[in-house]
Amino acid sequence: MVVTIKNWIEALVWGDMLRGYGLVGRIVTGILRNAYAVLRDIFSGQLTLRAMSLVYTTLLSIVPLVAVSFSALKAFGVHKDVEPHLYGLLEPLGPKGAEITDYVMKLVSNVNGNVLGGIGFIFFIYTAITMVQKIEGSFNYVWYVSKPRSFTTRLVEYSTVLIVGAIAVGLSVKALAEFSKEKLVVSIQESTAFAPVFTITDRLTPYLITIGIFTFLYKFMPNTRVKLRSALVGGVAGGFLWVTTSKIFATFIATSTSRQAIYASFAVAISALLLLYLNWLILLIGSQIAFYFQNPAYLRIGRREPRLSNAMRERVALNIMFLVGREFRNPVLGVNLSSLSRTMRIPSITLAPIAAGLETAGMLTTNEQEELLPAREMSRITLVNILDVVRHEGETGSHRDPKWDDPIEALGQSLDGAVASTLAEQTLADLLDQADD
Numbered sequence: 001m002v003v004t005i006k007n008w009i010e011a012l013v014w015g016d017m018l019r020g021y022g023l024v025g026r027i028v029t030g031i032l033r034n035a036y037a038v039l040r041d042i043f044s045g046q047l048t049l050r051a052m053s054l055v056y057t058t059l060l061s062i063v064p065l066v067a068v069s070f071s072a073l074k075a076f077g078v079h080k081d082v083e084p085h086l087y088g089l090l091e092p093l094g095p096k097g098a099e100i101t102d103y104v105m106k107l108v109s110n111v112n113g114n115v116l117g118g119i120g121f122i123f124f125i126y127t128a129i130t131m132v133q134k135i136e137g138s139f140n141y142v143w144y145v146s147k148p149r150s151f152t153t154r155l156v157e158y159s160t161v162l163i164v165g166a167i168a169v170g171l172s173v174k175a176l177a178e179f180s181k182e183k184l185v186v187s188i189q190e191s192t193a194f195a196p197v198f199t200i201t202d203r204l205t206p207y208l209i210t211i212g213i214f215t216f217l218y219k220f221m222p223n224t225r226v227k228l229r230s231a232l233v234g235g236v237a238g239g240f241l242w243v244t245t246s247k248i249f250a251t252f253i254a255t256s257t258s259r260q261a262i263y264a265s266f267a268v269a270i271s272a273l274l275l276l277y278l279n280w281l282i283l284l285i286g287s288q289i290a291f292y293f294q295n296p297a298y299l300r301i302g303r304r305e306p307r308l309s310n311a312m313r314e315r316v317a318l319n320i321m322f323l324v325g326r327e328f329r330n331p332v333l334g335v336n337l338s339s340l341s342r343t344m345r346i347p348s349i350t351l352a353p354i355a356a357g358l359e360t361a362g363m364l365t366t367n368e369q370e371e372l373l374p375a376r377e378m379s380r381i382t383l384v385n386i387l388d389v390v391r392h393e394g395e396t397g398s399h400r401d402p403k404w405d406d407p408i409e410a411l412g413q414s415l416d417g418a419v420a421s422t423l424a425e426q427t428l429a430d431l432l433d434q435a436d437d
Contacts, residue, residue, distance in 0.1 A: 009036075013029075013032045014033070054135065060131075061131035138284055146348070148223055153370075214242070217287075218238075227294055234289045234290025234293065238282055246275075308350065316344070316350075317358060317386050318387070320372075321358065321364075323343060325431075336372060340355075355372065363376070363389070377429075379430075381428040383431065
């Protein structure tokens with residue numbers, strides 16, 4: 001019975017059963033496939049595990065994070081305009097949420113360089129940046145990015161997000177507040193004809209702000225190229241879930257009496273942790289939806305371990321070196337794992353181990369822009385060297401010195417000799433010269 005239901009669901013989601021109903025059927029099919037894929041990823045445990053990790057990081061980093069951002073806001077005199085919006089983050093917890101926010105803001109106001117000292121202040125900044133790094137790591141996991149940004153790039157971009165981003169948000173909030181006080185705006189709000197429009201706008205504003213923030217994070221946080229449309233789709237899904245879940249959670253807190261009776265004084269702390277966990281999980285779910293929208297080929301297979309035949313691995317290694325060498329000779333846009341994935345139509349998670357093996361073997365290197373370059377002169381990189389990376393390197397078996405029967409040992413040596421004889425002393429430079437002829 002269970003198998004029959006599972007097969008029926010598989011046929012409904014991945015078959016063409018609903019596509020016969022035109023545009024509506026295709027839209028429903030797309031929604032079902034994304035929902036199926038996201039639920040599968042949640043039940044696999046990795047998204048929930050990373051959401052829990054981010055909750056722990058938040059508890060350690062929330063004061064440094066807010067303090068660093070507010071120090072920049074104070075310079076522009078807009079910190080008072082942003083402060084009410086921070087209270088809205090814990091609003092679902094009711095009056096206790098305001099108390100927690102008051103406590104955090106009191107800690108932030110007490111933070112200054114004289115109190116912390118030089119080393120303490122550096123550690124304070126490090127803690128704030130670590131949280132942003134943790135968020136990037138979670139997004140990189142969702143987007144199958146195996147290599148994070150370089151330290152210099154992270155330092156510059158994270159500082160920009162913490163300081164410049166905070167200033168931009170603060171100035172925008174202040175501008176909106178000043179605009180709402182204009183006489184013309186006030187008169188329009190009080191008019192009978194436009195009052196309902198402003199009421200609807202007020203209800204939609206939390207959704208729009210959250211969608212905008214999520215779209216920004218999905219676009220720029222992963223260390224890969226994310227299309228704006230994909231980020232927007234994830235932002236709409238994640239933002240809608242975030243705000244709606246917060247409202248439902250607030251209703252639950254307001255109507256739950258058994259929670260207080262069971263957990264007593266721990267009830268608020270447990271509720272806050274649960275809210276944080278749900279918020280981080282929703283943020284990752286939105287990122288997962290953005291990924292699947294941009295890479296629909298992953299919808300059904302999910303995060304399965306890539307397995308390639310030896311022949312495929314050999315061609316992948318040769319093709320990686322060929323594309324990197326060609327770009328090095330005639331620079332255009334640069335080559336990285338993402339561009340290689342698009343060019344070769346192979347997922348970057350499949351290419352990453354082979355590229356890492358080539359880098360370990362001293363044939364590839366990476367610059368500050370995360371671009372792949374030849375690690376040495378291409379006339380000194382033989383094709384046999386490249387094939388050796390995938391044919392002989394990287395074994396993880398428990399054997400030390402395997403014992404082959406004599407006929408097998410002779411056959412293996414013949415095969416190795418045949419490969420070396422076929423390629424002779426041909427180098428990567430020779431291969432590129434042949435391609436240019």
